[in-house]
Amino acid sequence: MSPSVVASLKLPPKVSGEKPGSGHMEEFGVNFARFMMRCNAECGELAEFNMGGQQTVLMSGPEAQEAFLKTLDLKLSRAAAYQATVPVFGKGVIFDAPPDKMKAQLKIQVDALRYQNMKNYSTVISQEVEDWVASWGDEGELDFLDEFLRLTLHTATHCLLGKDFRDRMTEEFRELYHALEKGLQAIAFVDPYMQQPVFEARDKALIRLQALIGGIIAERRASSHIEYGDALETFMAGTYTDGSQLTENEITGLVIATMFAGHHTSSGTATWTLTELARQKEYSAEVSEELQALFKSDSEITLESLREIPKLEAFIEEVLRLHPPLVLLMRRVIEDIDYNGTLIEAGKTVAISIYGSHRNTDYFPDPEKFDPYRPKPDTLFAYIPFGGGPHKCAGNAFAMMQMKAIFAALLPRYEFELVDPDVTYQDDLSAIVLKPTGPCRLRYTKRK
Numbered sequence: 001m002s003p004s005v006v007a008s009l010k011l012p013p014k015v016s017g018e019k020p021g022s023g024h025m026e027e028f029g030v031n032f033a034r035f036m037m038r039c040n041a042e043c044g045e046l047a048e049f050n051m052g053g054q055q056t057v058l059m060s061g062p063e064a065q066e067a068f069l070k071t072l073d074l075k076l077s078r079a080a081a082y083q084a085t086v087p088v089f090g091k092g093v094i095f096d097a098p099p100d101k102m103k104a105q106l107k108i109q110v111d112a113l114r115y116q117n118m119k120n121y122s123t124v125i126s127q128e129v130e131d132w133v134a135s136w137g138d139e140g141e142l143d144f145l146d147e148f149l150r151l152t153l154h155t156a157t158h159c160l161l162g163k164d165f166r167d168r169m170t171e172e173f174r175e176l177y178h179a180l181e182k183g184l185q186a187i188a189f190v191d192p193y194m195q196q197p198v199f200e201a202r203d204k205a206l207i208r209l210q211a212l213i214g215g216i217i218a219e220r221r222a223s224s225h226i227e228y229g230d231a232l233e234t235f236m237a238g239t240y241t242d243g244s245q246l247t248e249n250e251i252t253g254l255v256i257a258t259m260f261a262g263h264h265t266s267s268g269t270a271t272w273t274l275t276e277l278a279r280q281k282e283y284s285a286e287v288s289e290e291l292q293a294l295f296k297s298d299s300e301i302t303l304e305s306l307r308e309i310p311k312l313e314a315f316i317e318e319v320l321r322l323h324p325p326l327v328l329l330m331r332r333v334i335e336d337i338d339y340n341g342t343l344i345e346a347g348k349t350v351a352i353s354i355y356g357s358h359r360n361t362d363y364f365p366d367p368e369k370f371d372p373y374r375p376k377p378d379t380l381f382a383y384i385p386f387g388g389g390p391h392k393c394a395g396n397a398f399a400m401m402q403m404k405a406i407f408a409a410l411l412p413r414y415e416f417e418l419v420d421p422d423v424t425y426q427d428d429l430s431a432i433v434l435k436p437t438g439p440c441r442l443r444y445t446k447r448k
């Protein structure tokens with residue numbers, strides 16, 4: 001952009017309440033979703049705030065969100081905004097890979113979540129759900145936040161690493177994975193290489209996981225068996241444009257990256273879906289009837305049978321509107337941007353709030369009301385639980401299939417009720433991925 005053009009542009013309006021040194025960090029930390037809504041209400045489409053020295057511009061409304069989601073990595077970089085993932089996924093993986101390799105890795109990741117594997121995945125998930133409910137009995141009470149975290153860790157490892165690995169899955173694997181998760185807390189977005197015990201544990205865990213998964217890769221390379229139908233098979237077969245294969249550590253990194261993308265997002269959505277089913281009696285009765293008609297309690301759940309379940313789908317979509325697992329997306333501005341006459345300078349961060357977008361009254365009147373049949377907005381970029389543009393969620397179809405498989409198995413057999421007063425079940429916005437505040441206790445009773 002020429003200096004005369006830059007000089008002709010205005011700057012984004014600034015959000016009030018900035019404190020010397022920390023800027024808006026404190027208010028952001030208390031409840032960042034609410035803070036984002038205040039920024040939008042006060043300043044409109046563009047709102048600039050200060051994250052402890054990092055100037056950040058919130059872009060709100062479908063038009064600005066579309067520009068954010070469609071602008072290519074060269075101008076708006078995810079890599080620069082998500083450097084905290086590098087020591088978690090490993091060197092040379094996704095955001096640490098050169099652009100052409102990153103593109104190839106993302107394509108291989110997308111391939112692993114495509115149709116050809118989906119049939120296997122739906123069988124695997126149904127089997128995991130069967131094993132899970134086998135010990136439930138006629139009635140009981142469970143903390144479903146915990147339960148769904150475990151279930152989706154099992155489905156993710158089973159779909160990604162295969163049956164052999166899942167059967168041999170040890171406590172050690174769970175601990176290593178949790179050590180990596182702890183390495184991705186908010187402070188890692190400031191500096192992921194600080195001297196901190198959590199980061200030391202993260203680094204040790206990655207080395208051990210690389211050895212564990214490297215062992216499976218070596219086993220498979222030495223074996224004559226060729227069809228596994230899991231993501232690891234696709235990752236091992238994938239190549240870069242020069243025909244070379246991914247290294248063992250790059251493959252391990254893709255496994256970890258896919259688990260991170262899919263685990264908490266799925267468990268949070270499943271927990272909120274079940275909670276809303278227990279809460280929204282009017283709609284959940286319809287969903288249960290639909291599922292009871294489609295799936296008898298002993299009928300097999302297949303990819304085909306999961307394809308069309310309109311009432312359940314509408315219900316999950318409304319859950320994803322009110323409780324989007326990824327509340328906030330971020331990018332770093334690499335080149336100055338002229339957004340409709342406003343200059344967003346290189347070096348700043350830009351963000352969109354999915355949580356805020358889904359509560360925009362222009363598109364969602366009476367936004368806090370749970371209504372699966374509310375009219376769809378007439379623009380694509382108002383309802384964005386899975387993002388949009390070139391980096392729209394690669395696991396969208398997988399995630400929806402998984403949700404449908406879980407509830408197609410649960411609802412024809414059991415009814416669910418809240419254990420605690422309704423107001424106890426709230427969005428927990430303290431973590432990177434949204435979930436209900438725990439414990440999330442529900443009572444289940446076998447249907448007559």
Ligand code: HEM
Pocket residue numbers: 078106109113258261262263265266269320324325326329330384385386387388390391392393394395396398399
């Ligand atoms: C309800 C569940 C899920 C939600 C709401 C969700 C949401 C999202 C969103 C908003 C993005 C865009 C991030 C950005 O633009 O910065 C994204 C990207 C991604 N998601 Fe999901 N996700 C879910 C489940 C999954 C699952 C189950 C998987 C894999 C098994 C997965 C894999 C990915 C991957 C690989 C990307 C990056 C795509 C790319 O960079 O090109 N997601 N997801």
